[in-house]
Amino acid sequence: MDIKAEIGRHTDEAEQIITSYLPEEKGYQKTVIEAMNYSFLAGGKRLRPILMLETYRLFGGKSKVIEPFMAAIEMIHTYSLVHDDLPAMDNDEYRRGKKTTHVVYGEAMAILAGDAxxxxxxxxxxxxxxxxxxxxxIGKAIRIxxxxxxxxGMVGGQTVDVESENTCDMTKEKLDFIYRLKTSALIEASMMIGAVLAGATGSEQKIVEAVASKVGLAFQIQDDILDVTSTMEVLGKPIGSDEKNHKSTYVTYEGIEKSKQDVADLSEKAIAQMETLVVKNEFLTELLRYLISREK
Amino acid sequence: MDIKAEIGRHTDEAEQIITSYLPEEKGYQKTVIEAMNYSFLAGGKRLRPILMLETYRLFGGKSKVIEPFMAAIEMIHTYSLVHDDLPAMDNDEYRRGKKTTHVVYGEAMAILAGDAxxxxxxxxxxxxxxxxxxxxxIGKAIRIxxxxxxxxGMVGGQTVDVESENTCDMTKEKLDFIYRLKTSALIEASMMIGAVLAGATGSEQKIVEAVASKVGLAFQIQDDILDVTSTMEVLGKPIGSDEKNHKSTYVTYEGIEKSKQDVADLSEKAIAQMETLVVKNEFLTELLRYLISREK
Incomplete structure (x- = not known):
């Protein structure tokens, strides 16, 4: 399997589905809708919608019922980035090589676009x-x-993260808590919603949640590694921003080599756990494996 | 009916229900939960939960299924106030006589508490x-x-309001649009959810929506009137803030007397329309009537 080409194909598929749910830019409230769509269309791997769709397929799902949830999870991911980038938060001017929402639309509109x-x-x-x-x-999926x-989940992790920056009392235990909530929670939601809507059993849902939790953590550690080892050209945003912001990351506590090893271990464990399921989805397995070697 | 005493009794009843749904202040994310609860418990008339519960009762609803939605609508109302008060928005330091959330918890935490x-x-x-x-x-109620x-609805109205302040191109037509979305929409949601959960018919839901729309507009115009005619002691927040912020209000376009007349007309029309329903709820009728004479 040419995994890069396959991911590209799946990203295109997810992109087509999720953008079809964007609101039309018209009416008095046109500006906020433009700001929402600008933020949403700023790129990204669409990892969460892809994971949701492939988990849905893993459990035999075949209908379009998954599609509005694919769009919804990406909207939530997008709103969190818009608010994270605000001057009162990380004060970032670029993301994925494009100006952030508050730079283009102003601070008030960026707050409202995130809310929207x-x-x-x-x-x-x-x-x-x-x-x-x-x-x-569907009811259960909305709850998840x-x-x-x-x-x-996510906003809980984000608040602990913000607060720790101001109080300088980060510990490894707290950092794990933040990563589990801030990053893993939405990955868990993605995969669990796919499972639930396809009618997976309760024990299957639990396995999926545990797999997603490891994938999310591996994904976040990889982010920390890339912040140190990548370049702005590859990453589309300034590198070294964690250090610049005096931010403790997984790399601060464990060093680069141990961090890389942990990403590999988490990914292998996640894949092994997924293989305990009777159902299979080869692409999903390869996608999880790929995450450990990604460069952006 | 001693309407003030009745409203007090209903406010206490709503207060008890909605506060039972607040999250417990514990864990690493304790601060954001404290900020949420601080904002939620800062007072207010609990008008939306009361309208929801009474509309539910109007259509014969008798179960606790309405209660989580009563809490939910007040949480949404509260988040909108927390974000409205932010420095990048109205930059208000007091609301209902208490310091606003960003003053107490800082700007970043106020943004996150609103999101939460x-x-x-x-x-x-x-x-x-x-x-x-x-x-x-329940599914329909979540959609509403x-x-x-x-x-x-609400956030759409808020964005047009914010944008108009910066561009100074307010018109009476646009102001009506803002009021319909910013204030009426949540009143409509309150009453419609009450109707839907009690099993009201489609045409009954439409009547309720139309009633709520008028009540919401009357309520907002009354707010504009009080901003000019009340005192800080009675209102619990600075008066004259619209004029200070160079904000066009209903009073700017129509003057005090015509505004007062419009509030009375809207309220009477809303009550007459509600009386076309075969079901009755005397307190709800009196509550709507009371809204025209409220002083804060």
Missing amino acids: LLTYAFETAAKALDIEPQNPG LSAKAGIY | LLTYAFETAAKALDIEPQNPG LSAKAGIY
Whole structure:
């Protein structure tokens, strides 16, 4: 399998699906919709929608009911980046080589565009009710989406991260907590929603959650590694920003070599755990494997 | 009916219900939860939860399924106030006589507390599935909640409001659009969710939406009037802030007397329209009537 080409094909597929759910840029509120779509269309690997769709397929899912949730999870991911980049937060001017939302639209509009993306994620997810009104997984999927994005998930991790920067009392234990919530939670939501909507059993959902948790952690550690070892050209954003911001990362605690080893170990464990499932999806396995060698 | 005493009793009832859904202040993410609860507990009339519960009762609703939605609508209302008060937005330091969230917790934490409240609103609403798993109205209620809070509802109105302040191109038509989205939309959501969860028919839901739209507009115009005619002691926030911020309001276009008359007309029309329903709720009617004479 030419995994890079396969990922490219799957990214295109996900891109086509999720962009079809973007709101039309019209009406008095046109500017905020433009800001939402600008942020959403700024690129990215669309990893979360791809993981969701492939987990759905893994469990035999075949309908379009997954599509609004693919768009919803990417909207939530996007809103979190828009708010993270704000002057009161990381104050980043570039992301993926493009100017951040508050630089283009101003701070007030960036706050509101983030709010709007978060709200529109739930509005979009609820459209699944039009596609399969009787699918009992839809209610559960909305619960997973909100819980994994909330205070016991992504935004909880983000707040501990922000607070630790100001108080300088980071520990390795707290860092693990932050990564588990800030990054793993949305990856968990992606894969669990795919499983739930395809009708996976409770024990299958638990395995998927555990796999996703490891993948998310590996993904975040890889991010820390790339911040040290990559270049702005490859990464599309300034490198060394963690050090510049005096930010403790996994690399600070473990060093580059141990961090690389941990990414490899986590990925292998995740793949081994996924292979305990009776169902198979070769691309999904290869995608998880690929994550350890990515360069951006 | 001693309407003030009745409202007090209903506010206490709503307060008890909605506060039981607040998250516990513990864990690494304790600060953001404290900030959420601080904002939520800063007072307020709890008008939206009361309207939701009374509309639910109007259509014969008797279960606790309404309760998580009562908490959810107040969380969304609260998040919108927290973000409105931010330095990049209205930059308000006091609300209801208390320091605003960003003054107490800092700007970054206030942004995140707003995000967390918005997300937790959906997490809370989804708890209705535990109470009545088979109620077909829950999915529809979540759709109403997200749509009325989103770009075609509250946050859409807020963005047009913010943008108009910067461009100074307000018109009466645009102001009506802002009020309809920014204020009426959540009142509509409150009353419609009450109707939907109690099993009201489609045409009954439409009547309720039209009533709520007028109530919301009357409520907002009354706010504009009080900003000119009240005192800081009564209102719990600085008066004259619209004029200070060079903000065009309903009063700017129509003057005080015509504004007062329009509030009275809208309220009477709303009540007359509600009386076309075969079901009755005397307190709800009196509450709508009271809104025209409120002083804060």
